[in-house]
Amino acid sequence: MVERQSPLEPAYHPGSHGNFEHGVDVILSETRPGSILQLAAWPGEEKRLIDAIRKVTGLALPDGAGGGVSNGGRAAFGFAPGKFTVVDEAEGLASAFAGVITPDIGTVTDLSHGRTAIRIAGPKAEWVMAKFFAIDFALPAFPLGAGRSTNHHDVFAQIQRSGADQFDIYVFRSFARSFWKALCHASEEVGYEVH
Amino acid sequence: MLITCPYCGPRDVIEFTYQGDGNRERPQPVSQDLDAWNAYVYDRLNPAGDHNEIWQHSGGCRAHLRVVRNTVTHEILSTAFARGGHKSAGHRTEGKP
Numbered sequence: 001m002v003e004r005q006s007p008l009e010p011a012y013h014p015g016s017h018g019n020f021e022h023g024v025d026v027i028l029s030e031t032r033p034g035s036i037l038q039l040a041a042w043p044g045e046e047k048r049l050i051d052a053i054r055k056v057t058g059l060a061l062p063d064g065a066g067g068g069v070s071n072g073g074r075a076a077f078g079f080a081p082g083k084f085t086v087v088d089e090a091e092g093l094a095s096a097f098a099g100v101i102t103p104d105i106g107t108v109t110d111l112s113h114g115r116t117a118i119r120i121a122g123p124k125a126e127w128v129m130a131k132f133f134a135i136d137f138a139l140p141a142f143p144l145g146a147g148r149s150t151n152h153h154d155v156f157a158q159i160q161r162s163g164a165d166q167f168d169i170y171v172f173r174s175f176a177r178s179f180w181k182a183l184c185h186a187s188e189e190v191g192y193e194v195h
Numbered sequence: 196m197l198i199t200c201p202y203c204g205p206r207d208v209i210e211f212t213y214q215g216d217g218n219r220e221r222p223q224p225v226s227q228d229l230d231a232w233n234a235y236v237y238d239r240l241n242p243a244g245d246h247n248e249i250w251q252h253s254g255g256c257r258a259h260l261r262v263v264r265n266t267v268t269h270e271i272l273s274t275a276f277a278r279g280g281h282k283s284a285g286h287r288t289e290g291k292p
Contacts, residue, residue, distance in 0.1 A: 043278065065202045080256035081202050081276065134207045149203065150210065151254040 006030060007116055007176045011184070014195060018188030025124035025190035028183060031117040031168060035093030041082040041106040052100045053086060056093075068145040070162040077147025077160045082106070085147065085158055085170065087117070116176035118183065121166035124190040129167055131186050133157065139164065155179050199274050202256045210254030216240075217247035217261055243267050249277055 006012065008030055016024060041049035050061050059069045059076045061084070068077025076086045086093065094110040101108050120128060126137040132152045136142060139161075147160045155178070158170040171179045184192065196208040216239055222231040240246075248262045259277040264270070 065204075081258055081278075083256075134209075149255045149257075150206070154254075156254070 004032075004113065006032065007173050008118075008180045011177050011181050012194065016191070016193045017184065018191050020191030020193070023191060024122070024193045026120055026122035026128055026187050026192045027195055028180075028187060028192055029119045029121075029195040030180075031089075031119050033087045033089050033117055034091035034112065035086075035088040036111045036115045036117065036170065037086045037093055037097065038109040038111055039084045039086055039097070039101065039106060040109070042104070043082065045105045046082045048105045049082070049084070049101065052097070052105065053084065056096050056100055057086060057088065059086075062145070066146050066148055068147045068160055070145050070160060070168075075145075075160060075162065075168065077145065077158075079147050079149040079158050085160075087168075087170075114173055115170045116173050118169045118171065118176070118180060119162070119166065120169065120183065120187075121163065122190075122192075123165055124187075125165050125167055128183070128186050128190065129159070132183075133159070137167075152179070152182075196269050196271070198250065198252075198260075198262065198271050200252045200255060200258070200260065201274055201276055202258055203252060206252070206255055210252060211260075212251045212253040214249040214251050214259065217249045245272060 012030065039049055039053065053076055054060050057074050057076060059071065059074055061067055061069060061076055066078050073089045074087065076084055078084050094108055097108045129137050133150045135148055135150055142148065142161050144161055144164065147158060149158050151157055155171055155175045160168045162168045197205045198208055198211050199205045218240060219235050221235055222228055226232065243266060245263055246266050248264055250260045250262045252258050252260060261275045261277045263272040265272065
């Protein structure tokens, strides 16, 4: 098996950084999931696609725009009308969906090598995220498991809240290192640790 | 200026791309009616007031939207998915420039 290399590697420095002498307020890490898929339903087929996601992953997506669910190893969320991102820490999720999402339901696109997953966690995670993205990160507006699509200086980002003070950010692999560096700079003032 | 995307909620205008006048009706592709094609390509009402527009939430969910915007105040009066074939409610005065 070929080992997948991280685009962050030259800029990935585990340890404490920035203004951490008064405490580390965010933890940054790369989660490196084995599978990142984009599923899209044809108009009117959304319910069948959501059923297929439940059948294959066991994740029951809530109704509503941007609804999602995260259980640690697996995660799914809506990022656009009829479109969903599904993530698994194991490889091979695309082939698990291959026979289930038939051409009359929609499409499966394997983005496992095309996206990089970055996790930001800690009491100041919302504060740091709010410096990047013009959306409301407060828990009532951005509930647990929910997904949002937005961008930072033309770098598209899909964001899922995977914990009360934890977000998973999916960015294009080719922009990931630049985004990671910006995220590190933005986290300096609160003190950050790279795991 | 904030535009409320029906999927994503209120977002800054920087996330959106203007896709043009929402009043135009494209002639059938086989149409030989040159006046209709000319009107489709060139004629704009350019109103000072409510205006039907097509926008794309290009920096978010990428859906195309029907937006009614007041061209004087920039107030966004309504937004809806363009895909639903929904005709938005901006005022049009037929034939007047």
